[in-house]
Structures are given as structure tokens and as C-alpha cells.
Amino acid sequence: MSPSARPTLYGALRRFHLRVALIAVFTAGTTLTALGLAALRAHADHNLRLVARSIAYTVEAPLVFRDEAAAEETLSLIAAKEDVAAVTLFDRDHQQVSDWRRHGQERFPALRRVAGELLTSGPVDQPIYHESHHVGSVRVAGDPVALLHFLLKGILALLACLLLTSLGAHYLSSRMLVHIIDPVRNLMRVAHAVRSERAFGQRVPPARIEELNALGEDFNVLLDELEAWQDQLQHENRSLAHRATHDSLTGLLNRAAFSEALDQAVLTAAARGQYAAVLYLDSDDFKTINDRYGHAFGDAVLVGIAQRIRACLRENDQAARLGGDEFAVLVGPLRRAEEAVLTAERILVAMAEPILLANGARIVAPLSIGVAVYPVHARGGPALLQAADAAMYGAKRQSGATWRSAEVVTPG
Amino acid sequence: MLAALLVAVPLAAQELPPAAAPLPRAESVARVVMGLLSYARWPVERETLRLCVDGGTRYAGKLMEGGTLSTGRLVAARPVDVMAENTAPVCDALYLGAMTDARRQKISADLAGRPVLVIAEEDFECEAGSMFCLNIRERQVSFRVNLDAVGRSGIHVHPGVLQLGRRKLPAA
Numbered sequence A: 001m002s003p004s005a006r007p008t009l010y011g012a013l014r015r016f017h018l019r020v021a022l023i024a025v026f027t028a029g030t031t032l033t034a035l036g037l038a039a040l041r042a043h044a045d046h047n048l049r050l051v052a053r054s055i056a057y058t059v060e061a062p063l064v065f066r067d068e069a070a071a072e073e074t075l076s077l078i079a080a081k082e083d084v085a086a087v088t089l090f091d092r093d094h095q096q097v098s099d100w101r102r103h104g105q106e107r108f109p110a111l112r113r114v115a116g117e118l119l120t121s122g123p124v125d126q127p128i129y130h131e132s133h134h135v136g137s138v139r140v141a142g143d144p145v146a147l148l149h150f151l152l153k154g155i156l157a158l159l160a161c162l163l164l165t166s167l168g169a170h171y172l173s174s175r176m177l178v179h180i181i182d183p184v185r186n187l188m189r190v191a192h193a194v195r196s197e198r199a200f201g202q203r204v205p206p207a208r209i210e211e212l213n214a215l216g217e218d219f220n221v222l223l224d225e226l227e228a229w230q231d232q233l234q235h236e237n238r239s240l241a242h243r244a245t246h247d248s249l250t251g252l253l254n255r256a257a258f259s260e261a262l263d264q265a266v267l268t269a270a271a272r273g274q275y276a277a278v279l280y281l282d283s284d285d286f287k288t289i290n291d292r293y294g295h296a297f298g299d300a301v302l303v304g305i306a307q308r309i310r311a312c313l314r315e316n317d318q319a320a321r322l323g324g325d326e327f328a329v330l331v332g333p334l335r336r337a338e339e340a341v342l343t344a345e346r347i348l349v350a351m352a353e354p355i356l357l358a359n360g361a362r363i364v365a366p367l368s369i370g371v372a373v374y375p376v377h378a379r380g381g382p383a384l385l386q387a388a389d390a391a392m393y394g395a396k397r398q399s400g401a402t403w404r405s406a407e408v409v410t411p412g
Numbered sequence B: 001m002l003a004a005l006l007v008a009v010p011l012a013a014q015e016l017p018p019a020a021a022p023l024p025r026a027e028s029v030a031r032v033v034m035g036l037l038s039y040a041r042w043p044v045e046r047e048t049l050r051l052c053v054d055g056g057t058r059y060a061g062k063l064m065e066g067g068t069l070s071t072g073r074l075v076a077a078r079p080v081d082v083m084a085e086n087t088a089p090v091c092d093a094l095y096l097g098a099m100t101d102a103r104r105q106k107i108s109a110d111l112a113g114r115p116v117l118v119i120a121e122e123d124f125e126c127e128a129g130s131m132f133c134l135n136i137r138e139r140q141v142s143f144r145v146n147l148d149a150v151g152r153s154g155i156h157v158h159p160g161v162l163q164l165g166r167r168k169l170p171a172a
Helices: A009-058 A060-064 A068-079 A109-119 A145-197 A210-245 A255-272 A286-293 A295-311 A339-352 A381-398 B002-014 B025-038 B101-111 B147-153 B159-166
Strands: A084-091 A096-101 A124-130 A133-142 A275-283 A318-323 A326-334 A367-374 A403-405 B048-054 B074-080 B093-098 B117-122 B132-136 B141-145
Touching (some): A009 A068, A009 A084, A009 A145, A060 A068, A060 A124, A060 B025, A060 B159, A068 A084, A255 A381, A275 A339, A286 A295, A295 A318, A295 A326, B025 B048, B025 B093, B025 B141, B093 B101
Parallel strands (some): B048 B074, B117 B132
Antiparallel strands (some): A084 A096, A124 A133, A275 A326, A318 A326, B132 B141
């Protein structure tokens, strides 16, 4: 089905309203007109009989005296004022004595005949008595013009009412529909925005109609829940992502993330023709601390070491805990290879201060540092790390609490 | 019976015979006079209505036969001479011919205030004594009414008849 073939809610409701209103008015109008016509017809019949009786009384004497002029005068005098088309006076032997016809009856004779047959129950015959002797009769035919006028006016009024009603229904339904259509459209708009733009912050405004308002409120509550759910999901995603790349104890990068960052730094440095350095750090007597004070104490020392290292880094440098008491620092793009050594010395100085622990103990945890510089000592990330590792062992073997540079790779 | 009439009248009316030939004048006169009598009520009603016909009338031939009113009352007609006798005690109605001043005076003297219905054959003015004055023409007999005379006589006449008699006659 094409979209244009689907009626809108507004159009459907409006058409429905209009149809109901028109049917109601049409039914009421036709019923009233028919009832009115029936009543009027009965009234007209009654009136016709009354006129016939009145004529009968009045022409009694003229008929007895066979005064045709008087009879005719009487007929015209009475009939002209009533809704009467023709009056005929007969004597006792059914001979016509007098006849009166309304002027202007010549127009539309067929229409008049049909209307007369449909709207009146035919001419009325009224016998005329003089002292209970039958002296003649009068036949009175009604004039359907009055009924025709009524019928015509009824139909015109019906049409006018239909027109007025359709206008009124249109206006009222438009006014009423605003209260239905606007909330529905708001609901549609918000639902669409949520679906296509993930705009969970949108809310449906309150509606006037109870059910629509309840629907909108429920929808808003649903949106609240969706928004909270979405926030939580995002938070968990971030948390998971953080956990995947960071060491849970110290908050430094883990080995995998550090390897990635190292590879990236090597690529950047290669592209810019700069240096990048890796420091490999290892606690000199962490094993002793662990054995003496316990693992919880050891963890606290590790956290303290991590804080010291982080405090000594520049903005672009990154620190990682590779595992156990082994740490690594990636020193960002360097213009000179010697700058890496400055960082290592800063860390050594910092570590000479004892670490203050929560239980008040002060622990000095010296580090041995191996320094490897790209592209001096190695050209790849893993190789660079390996070279720094080897240099760290050299420093440890030498005395501990010092740094040592990696061996220069001899080309060839 | 009324229903039968209502049915019978339209049936009969549909086959109208050609208009009847005008009646002879004497018959027309008799018919009008009988009609007038049928519409009149006397202070004291008798079983038989006494109609007196004066000698000098021209169209009283049929009237002299008497007859029955539509009310069923019998009408007994007899000739009188108004100049010779007092008609008041013996007549309920009096049909007069041509009038003279002498006859007028006699009639006024005899009948003033008495319940006698006076019908004049030829009294166009219809002012002295006569209550109803006929106007006899070729095709029709009509009449005029002297309301004063009717009122004085004590005879009650149906208003429809008075109405008919008060009409202005169409120019002949």
C-alpha cells in the first residue's frame, strides 16, 4: 500500500465526524419534514372539511331558493380566503348549480395534479341539508400550494441545515482533533527522534485528554528508563574498555595497551624523524618487602611506586605496569636521545624518598632502570622493550637504584 | 346514512345530466315561497301552516295547491281578499299581488305587530308592510327583505335567508 493511500488520523476522524453529523441531520430533517407534512396534510384535510361544512351552511339558503348568483358570491367569498382550488355546488339531483375555481390554476397543471394526489386526500364532498332534507352537496378541492410551499421550505431548510452542520462539524472536530492529533504527533516526533537520533533526552509534553496524557507519561517514564539504561551501558562500556587496557591495581596501562602505544609511538617518531624512548623499571628489593610485610603491603608499595613514576612524567609520556614489580615508561617524541635519561634520573631521585604508607610505615623502594631509544637501540617496539629490559638487568647487576642505557646495535 | 350519501354523491356527480330547463314562473314562485315558509318560525306553531293568497296575484297558481314543506309541515292555501276581511287571525302567511296605497294601509292596520309572514309579489321598494318582496325575472325568482317588518312581526326568520334577501340585486 502506498503511503498516500493510508488516511491520516485527522482525516479519518474528521470524515467520520462529518458523516455522523450529516446522517444525524439528514435523518432528523427528513423525519421532521415527513412528520410535519403528515401533520400538515391531516390539518389541511381537516381544514378542507371545515371549509366544506362552512360553505354548506352558508349556501343552504341560496340553494333552497336556487339563487345561483348568491350561491356563487358566497362560494367565492369563502373559498378565496382559504386554501381551496375549486368548489362545485350541486343540487339535490346532482345537477351542477355553481362552480368556482381559483385563478392562476392553469400554470403547471401536471405538477398541481401530482402534488394534489400526493399531498392531499382528494376533494371533500359535503352534503347540504335543510331541515334534515338533503338539498344538495358541495365538493371542495384543496389547493396543494401551501403544502408544496411547506415541502419546498422543508427541503431548503434541510439543505441549509446540512450545510451549516457540515461547517459546524468541521469547525468543532478541528478544534477537538487538535487535542487528539497534537499529542499523537508529539509522540510520533519523540519516538522518531529517539529511534533515529538516539535523543533519549526528548520528552512528550502533557496532553489535555486523559488517556493520551497517560500514554505520554508512560512513554516519558519509558524514556527515562531507556536513558538510564543507556547511560549505564555507556558507563560499563567505558569501564570495561578501561579495564581492558589498564592495570587494575595501579591504574597504569597494562602490557597489551603499552605494547600498542609503543608501536604507535615508534611509527610517529619514524614519520617525524624524532626519537622515542622506553624505560624499563624494576623494584630492587620488592620480593623482600613482600615476604616481610605481606602481599597487601606489597600492593600498597606498588601503588606508591606507580604514583611516583606518574608524577615524574611529562604530558605525553605514558607509564605501564608490565607485571609483578616491573614497570615501563614510554617517553614521547624526543628531539634528543638524552632527554630520556633525564626522565630516568627524575624517577630515581623521586624514588630515593621513602614511600609513606597508610599504616604510617615508610618504605624506600629503589628501582633499577633500563633505557632504550628508538632508533638508536632498536627499530621496533618489542625489540626496544627487550633492549630496555636487558639494560635494566645491567643496572641491577651494577648496583641497583641506578639507570643504564641499552647496548648500541651494531648495524650489519 | 351519511356515509351512504357521501359515497352516493360523488358517484352520481360524475355523470352529470345537462342542466335542467328553467321552471315555469309559477313553480319558481311556489318554490321560493315554500322555501321562505320553511325558514320561518312562528311564536305559536300550528300543525298545518295557513297560507292565504290574495286575489290580485299573477303567479300564485301553483301556490294555491298547497303542499308540504321540507320540514314535513303541511301548507294549506286558501284565497283571501285583504280589503274585505282582517286576515291576521286566520293566516300564518299572506301572499299579496300588486300593491296600492289603499291596500298598504289596510294591511298595515290589520297586520301590524301580528305574526303573519307577508310576501309581496310586486313591491320593489319593499317598504310598507311586506316582509319579503319577490323579484320575478325570466330565469330566476329572488327576493328582498324588509328587516323592520320582520322584526316587528315576531316571526323568526333564519339569518341565512335574511342575508340572502339583503343582497343587492344584480343589475337586471
